[in-house]
Amino acid sequence: MIKLNAQTLQRRFNSFNQKSIWLALLAFTLFASACEKEIDETSPTPTTENQTVNDWILENMQMYYYWNEQIPANPDKSQSAEDFFNSLLYTYDATARPDGDRFSFMSENAEELEASLSGQEQTTGAEYTFYLASQGSNDVIAQVIYVLPGSPADQAGLKRGDIVFQVNGQTLDRSNYYSLLFGQSSQTLGLGIWQNNELVKGNLTKNVSTAVVQENPVYLDSTYTVGDKKIGYVVYNQFIPSPSGTENGQYDKQLDQIFGNFKSEGINELILDLRYNPGGYVSSATNLASLIGKNIDANKVFYSQEWNSVLAPELEKEYGADYGTEYFVAKPQNIGNHLNRVYVLTSDHTASASELIINGLRPYMEVITVGSTTVGKNVGSITITDDTERFKLALQPIVFKSYNSLGQSDYTTGFTPTIEANETIDLKPLGDVEETVLNTTLSHITGVRTARLGVSERTLPMAGSSIERKAGGSNMFDKRILNLPAIVQ
Template sequence: MRSYPIINVSADISAWQKPVLWMLASFTCLLSSCNKPADEVAPQTTTTSVSNANSTVDNWILENMRDYYYWNDKIPANPDTTLAPSDFFDSILYAYDATLRPDGDRFSWIEESADQLAAELSGESKTTGMEFTLYLRSSGSSDVIAQVLYVLPGSPAATAGLKRGDIISKVNGQGITVSNYASLLFGDISTYTFGLAQYSNQTIVDTDVTKTVTTAVFQENPVFLDSIYTVGSKKIGYLVYNQFVPAPNGSEGSEYDNQVDAIFSKFKAAGVNEMVLDLRYNPGGYTSSSANLASLLGKGVDASKTYFKESWNATLTPYLTKQYGSDFFIQKFSTKAQNIGANLSRLYVLTTDMTASSSELIINGLRPYMTVNTIGTKTVGKNVGSITITDDSGKIKWGIQPIVFKSFNSLGQSDYSSGFTPTVEVEEPISLYPLGDTREALLNVALSQITGSAASARQGISANSFKMVGSSIQRKAGGSQMFKPIKKLNL
């Protein structure tokens, strides 16, 4: 995540509010230290000194959480500040419990390296360059397979010849199981030799094919694919967008947002009158990029219309209102020359249980302005946003990503904490066509809905018998993001 000029709370709102990169469902507010002084944390060797070092970091965490955390009134009065920072952070959360705390926190997280956190939120990480879903190999089995969902162009995985739909059953000669998949696929490994399998006669069969991949620090471009399909009088725009990121890590620009603008300029010039937005693998990101995309899609939207509103904790709300006025809590659309909303009567969004945060913000934020149909499976249900808090002195290396607000659309609706149920339910099958191929399961159903050839709202459900046990996407920068980098607030 990139940093921005620091503005004190007493500064005029016009100097910082609108340039702020609003981003939901993991809304990162680069609160570089939030004006909290920190003592130097030196290498420690004794139990007492380790405890003192923990206390320094823990007290920094506690001060910031008491100011900014959405559930700050639920933080324990006297938490144990001798715990390791990650354990301490977990101990003060108002953690979700289906029975005891159904309104609780599912999304705040902490990382030992603030620099790494910032990079990951901007799409840069050490990676093979592919994302995958994990399935049990068969019913009742403890064996696991990893199916490749997509491969980033130019990445190590792409160079090795891996592609969407490939099935991995072994890593470095070991079969993948429920007990070892985390260490084999997400451990500290630099070079992987993947043993491939294939789907034949409803069974997974190992092959002799292997692919060797060495990880590298790689910047993901979230703009994965765009196409235009012509069916009769229908000009159908299609965009696969995998993370809400305005620019590469280290850039203060808007390179990726500009690419999205250029695609919609092409859509508009081609007369696109139907739109399929593919967010099935998009866990969220910057609210600014979400607002940019929504401003290109929305019907009748411009800079005078509300995209979403925020609710903060009772401690900060009156303070921020006094300093900046009620507009602090409102994100407007932008007036975009590339907007195609005037030609659209509806929008189709492709979703899975990996679709979260700023992706869900698109659905909720546009529904007051147009019909938004979803195709796929239920989304994550993240209607809250976070900020990134770091220590600008550099003495404390940790970064925390606490939930600090809840989002509402212009009609005051925020009732999707359990996810958006699809308008048309479709599961991805074990046999995958390339993204953008009109035979691909979710896209095919969307095209059928648009052209009127779909007979039933549930006709696309897959008979996939493989039980999903996880996904690499759930580990991307916390798994589901909606964040808003805001200038430093001196409280």
């Protein structure tokens, strides 16, 4: 058993607070000690590469996995790493395991995963919602929901609402749309328009290529004044504190500045647009919640974590009952005391840290959700990599369940919207007062219809979204123990 000393661990976690460093250290030490007690030195050495990596996977999962008591007693270590990892999961089943795991995953490339968790990936910069072209059809259309500024898609003139039906001369269908849009570095996109309740395929094309793009999750902010209502609006697409490879808190600081401006402008209503936000780092969720919460301070609980039965008793014994408690941060830019409520725009892509915001703020203020039902992810994960770099893969297991300050965590089926509002096929730009979901919200705030709403004639069945491919789709990451040193024999 290889042990890392406290100084090595402290260097790795030097950007985190002291309590978090020692929580991570304790978790590692506990597992190291457990391994020493449980592993017989005369045990036979694994004879295959599969067994070696699978021993590593099993040890980490037995220690950190939230459902570790459900791991099979004698899993088959001859399987491939991915199959073996999946065989350990307490997989969700609506009938047999309604409390099961929907979110743990494994990545074959730890470096790519870590970059993706921080919003960096090889992409054209366009995100899509997918629809079947008509009822019963195999053909797929991809509608652009947003484009990253400065990306190849942006430079090519692609914009929100554009409809793609063809890539490199091939019509998108159920079997090829993913590989055509995300598996080819150079793309000629065939664009159509929605007219008279049908897709009209024209000859318009856009040429795009992929590049390594760093997404700034703070997509848009604006203000609206209607009568005595001064309304702040923020589109936030992923909970990321900093660009990949940095720890400067750039994106958190950008939100601080926006809310500082809101405060100086006298904002008294807030709309937080999380429709395309599948989650991210809980540290950024705490930062954002601390800018919004009403009558909160550093002694008020934002949320708490429930870990598995192996770690929880030891952590509580060492650090007390609040070892997994996350408190709000005192922020001078907080506008909560100027608000009576917050509006959160949601969709079926809204998950994890986004839902943590909704659940964590509810004990302190009215949270009105507008849109459609959220994913329902009340659990969080960490990234586990092999510190000796024998294996390039990374594990992203669920390791805790989250609760708000009232002990509530009852949203596994998602948050049903307070006000239902669905996007139409004639998408308006984000921030435009005629954009359907924003317009519905503004009308509810002001009691005045601020624009004529377009009537959607779309009856197309949805077939998913590119948002789902973001770093596991809808995970909530605990940055305090990201890249926790792996257990090695």
